[in-house]
Amino acid sequence: MITHLVGAAALVLVAAHAAGWLARRLGQPYIVGQLSAGIALGPSLLGALAPDAYASLFPEEIGPALTGFAQFALVVFLFAVGYELDLKILGDRARTSLTVALASFVVPMAAGCAGALVFREQLHGLGMPRDLSPAMVVFAGVALSITAVPVLTAIVRENGLSGSVPGVVAVSAAGVLDAVCWTVLAAALMDSGGAEAVLDWPWRVALAVGFVTVMVLAARPVLRRLLWRTRMEPALRLALLIGFALGSAWVTHSLGLHVIFGALLAGVVVPREEGGTLDPDLLRPLHDVSSLLLPFFFVVSGQSVALNGMDGTGWTVLLVVTVLAVTTKIGSGTLAARLGGLDRHDARTVGVLLSARGLTELIALDAGLQAGLLSTPLYTVLVFMALATTLLTQPLLLLTRRPAGPDRPAPPARATVPVAPPAQGGTTTEPGSDVG
Incomplete structure (x- = not known):
């Protein structure tokens, strides 16, 4: 077993x-290549072409x-995501960002739930199942x-939007949006019970609320x-904090949730740090560890992708989804941004940016599959949906963005997207730069 594991x-x-x-060289996010490799190493491709x-x-x-x-x-990746979460980025665009976040949650959520029923x-x-449970319907919306x-x-x-109004609005709205989605997903998993839950959902909810209170x-x-x-x-601090994240993940998993909630x-x-700054000596190794090991998640996710089970119904559902x-x-993102005062070009940019799913979608799908909220064929469809929407983001952005010109006013100096400190060698190691 050791020999096979090492190989x-x-x-x-x-x-x-x-x-x-290779994906980055082709102008696509890193995750596209890693997810493609994970699917290729799974039973659908490698297992079909070379079973031995x-x-x-x-x-x-x-x-x-x-x-x-x-x-x-x-756990390490989402621990870093939680540590970096800072809603102070909303700044002067708080109302616009919150409006965009609310609209880009409510409209897709309603469409997903309605689509699952229709x-x-x-x-x-x-x-x-023919009769979908409430948790399954909610998960479709999420x-x-x-x-x-x-x-x-x-x-x-990578598109030079870090200091622009649409860039700041999109990133800050996405932060709020994901916080809402994780909360709703937690409620759906609570309702489903999970494979290892031994308590009824009211007890799990009470224990989860108590655990959050103790943590805060x-x-x-x-x-x-x-x-x-x-x-x-620094090495001891990193070890203690990762141990803290693993312990928190163990508690939430024991409550019938997923490890992702405890890590977040x-x-x-x-x-x-004092003054509200991030500790680079903590972020850099967290990003290095997660970037190194996340390919295992893509491969494990690819093991559940069943291309040979995709028939005409599967491809039709994939297209519709x-x-x-x-x-x-x-x-929804474009309309909300327009109502928030952005011009039509910036509003379209915000809408296109919010359509990227990436790794966050795969994490949620993995949690849903483990909780029994998804069948393997539907999981396959949604994985390809995540891949397709991520692939489409960059081309759509190039079509909708307005090139910067000298007549355009400079964005406010404080409207910037925080970027993780550069790693050794001059390359950024924030989650988005390597793992998407």
Whole structure:
């Protein structure tokens, strides 16, 4: 097993990062290449084209180890996302950003829930029950509502929009939007019960509220004293904080939720440096670790993608879902931005940026699959929807953006998107730059 695990790990790391590099060379986010590599190394492609090689590279015995690597990477990545979350970026555009966030959540959410009810027969053909539970319907809405903040931040930066009004509005709105989506997703998972939940949902809700209260009121002051009043070595501090995130993830998973919620909560309660700044000595290794190990998550996600199970119904549902996902996001975001005072070009830019799903969508889909809210064929459809919407973001942005000119007023100096500090070698290692 050790031999197979080491060989599979070498292949996963090299193939995923090489594919990510190639995707970036083609003008696409890193995640597109990594997700494509994960699907290619799965049973649908490698397993179909070379079954003996696939069975030798990925025997069932190493499945738990690969899943463990994937879950560890998710915890570290989302811990960093929670730590970086700062709604102070809203600034003078708070009302516009909140309006955009609300509209880009409500419209896709309604479309997703309505689509699940209207097309229940088609979904039944994809392995879903004929009578969908409320949690399944809500999850369908969440799947269309999510925007990936990391990949959005990367696209904003790489297109020179970091200091622009549409860039700031899109990133800040996406931050608020994802906070709402995670909350609704947590409620759906609570209602579904999860595979390991042993308590009824009222007890789980009460325990979850109590845990959040303890984390905010007790853990945060303790961490502030520990981090600010001691001269702890960076390596020891990193180890303690990752252990804290893993412990928080263990608690939320025990409550019938997913590890992602505990990791996010742990990152949110960790205090920043005095003055509200991020600690670069903490962020850099977090990004390095998550960037290195997230390919295991893409491969584990690719193991559940069943291309051979995609029939005419599957491709039709994929087309409908992708069209809904793109049009509802772009339409609601653009209209809300226009109502917030942006001109039509900037408003379209905001709408297009919000249509990117990326890694955040895959994390939510993985949680839904584990909780039994998705069948494997529908999971496959939604994974390809996430890939398609991410691929379409850059071309659509080039079509809708207005080139900057000397007659355009300079954006306010404070309207900037925070970017993680550069890593050694001069390359950025924020989540969006490497993993999307």
